[in-house]
Amino acid sequence: MSITSQPAGSPKPVTLDMVIESPPALFQDIPQQSSGALISGLLRVTPKTGDVVMNSITMYLECTTTTKKPVEARCRECMQTVTDLYEWNFLSKPKTFKAGEGTADLPFSHLIPGHIPVTTHGQIGSIDYSLHVRAKSSDGQETEYRRELIIQRALRPGNDKNSMRIFPPTNLTLHVTLPSVVFPIGDFPVTCRMTGITTKNDDSQTRWRLRKLTWRIEEKETMVSPACSKHAAKVGGEGKGLQQESSREVGTEELKQGWKTDFSDGQIDGEFMAAIDSSKQPQCDMEAANGMKISHVLVLELVISEEWAPNKKPHQATPTGAARVLRTQFNLNVTERAGLGISWDDEQPPMYEDVPASPPHYQNDHTSVHFYDENNIQGEIEHLTLNN
Ligand SMILES: [Zn+2]
Known part of the structure; x- marks a missing residue:
């Protein structure tokens, strides 16, 4: 132009x-x-x-x-x-x-x-x-x-989001805490707790050991490409368009340590830092009336292997050879940093008439604790054959 x-x-x-x-x-x-x-x-x-x-x-x-x-x-x-x-x-x-x-x-x-x-x-x-x-x-x-x-x-940061995923038929439950918003530049903490890793029988126990955790951030984009009046017939008429989709990875890391395993309590705890790769020119979340939308998810993949141990000697464990990949994802709200900038209407002192009788209500202001993510809470399990 x-x-x-x-x-x-x-x-x-x-x-x-x-x-x-x-x-x-x-x-x-x-x-x-x-x-x-x-x-x-x-x-x-x-x-x-x-x-x-x-x-x-x-x-x-x-x-x-x-x-x-x-x-x-x-x-x-x-x-x-x-x-x-x-x-x-x-x-x-x-x-x-x-x-x-x-x-x-x-x-x-x-x-x-x-x-x-x-x-x-x-x-x-x-x-x-x-x-x-x-x-x-x-x-x-x-x-x-x-x-x-x-x-x-x-978007103004709010309370951290707590989400839970279950992996039937196992007893494994994954609890993940994420910031309410994340930024295209800078890292953010992801707190994980996996419960139900130990199953005790009369004399022995089987338990899952976390071998590897991979996190990945995916940027998803959809758009409806419009057709000009000359080419409208190609998409079935005026006002219609062609649905387009794209997905790309904008950050990933493979972790092999950094968590604490407690077999007697049956749980694993860990926290790691994740980040969007700013060199990939990541975009913030957006949605437009014309059908264009960009959103992000954090995908977690956990490779776990099963082992067996007598209850009397829980440290003498033997691998059973069974292994699984647990896969699940969480929505991320990617937004610009508010920084020192303030909204233009926040700069003005409130006029007397503007003072509300009760605290203003915001749509996203929940008083209850959010334990469940809006999408399905069931993760995905893949059976795996381990060589070791
Ligand atoms: Zn055209």
Whole structure:
């Protein structure tokens, strides 16, 4: 996309520039609750060829959605959709910009609504925002200016999430504690406890020993590639699209130690640090009305082997040769760090009328302890043959 389109050899009557005065556009909270982000700045107009009369100066807040997998290969209309979200008209009638007065600053501001999807550069789809200015002089010359606007979202951290997984027909239960939100940069703790590892009989016991723990973070992306009117027939009509999916690994590690095994209590305890690989340009979670969605899961794989020991001599264990892989996954909420930035409406002291009679209610504010994850609590078991 070109920044300016200028016929060769004709000097533009004005140059355009922009100063953004507001802090980086950062939404707080989920789309349904976010108060949005305030942007403000100055459009700077400088006459270049003497006094000039401008008929109109208009600025658009543009959202550009791009798909890398268009319905029709190499069709620009299938690949990219541009939507104007907001429009500023700086001039209500033609205005003279005097060369002697130098640069004129035209102020602008707007509250960007917090429900829109944030700037995203996924494996299939992208969402970009820009401020696009079109200025027309009285002699018909047009000057354009475009400035990229990055919009991000930060979810406030809440209580840690406790999840449980069972692995029938074994007695094994895995309890995992994860932070409520994780960030694309930096590590986070994962606390695990496995119970039910020892089964005692009259004289002997069988028990599971953890050999290896592998964690993996997967980034999942879905998108509906739209079709332009020319190629709508390819997807069965106007308004329909092509469902696309992509999944990639954005962090993994194999651990062979670092946990404490207590066979008499029948449990294993451990904590490790996991992290998203920031060199993979991970994206934050997002969901857009056009069907684009990015989410993350933490996959845990535990390799366990069975051993047998007499109750009188529990330290004299013999491997039975049986082994299993336990596999399960947990949702991760990947979000930008809120950092020192505060929501624009938090900056203002509350007005008397704004003070609620009772504490404000937030949708995600649970007073009960969440022990179960929203997805199925049953993990997956794979039988394994161990050589050792
Ligand atoms: Zn097309």
